[in-house]
Amino acid sequence: GNSVTQMEGPVTLSEEAFLTINCTYTATGYPSLFWYVQYPGEGLQLLLKATKADDKGSNKGFEATYRKETTSFHLEKGSVQVSDSAVYFCALSDLQTSYDKVIFGPGTSLSVIP
């Protein structure tokens, strides 16, 4: 079945450091891929998405590229800020095999210290 794996957290970085959060997936169809962000005490917000191989999603300085050959969708940001402290979820939607559901990874907690 479909699944999403994320790197274990928590991740702690200093402000202005480079961020990478790894995400790999297993899917039998041709999924769309997403990153969601959850700030403390809030619901999830869609951060970025990519719908086909080699697409790059970007938003708020975050980027992720859909790599079909490595089944990966790693999240990157060149210079993190304290306000980026949150939990990040990688997710996939495979409409050919799972019409009604989105599959979420376990989440990676990020703390950015001044």
Added chain:
Amino acid sequence: SQTIHQWPATLVQPVGSPLSLECTVEGTSNPNLYWYRQAAGRGLQLLFYSVGIGQISSEVPQNLSASRPQDRQFILSSKKLLLSDSGFYLCAWSGRRAYEQYFGPGTRLTVT
């Protein structure tokens, strides 16, 4: 634009008491609706989803139930709460085909 509401925002209930959490969506029709639970420091657990009025799919057997009495209303209920029901409950909606999901602000439930 579409908005999703959840209430209450926080709730403290004793073990054995009933529960009713409500979720409503505005600005769209015929959405798919979802209930998730998030335990402290953990990921999302899909509890129920619905593709239409009266149509409920359960993902995890438990003492919770869900209902969809109207197109844009989704209710999570329990007759008798357990300590293990504590957590952060999130409602979400998507279009008719599960693609991007949009989440509500959540309800923090503490069972004492």
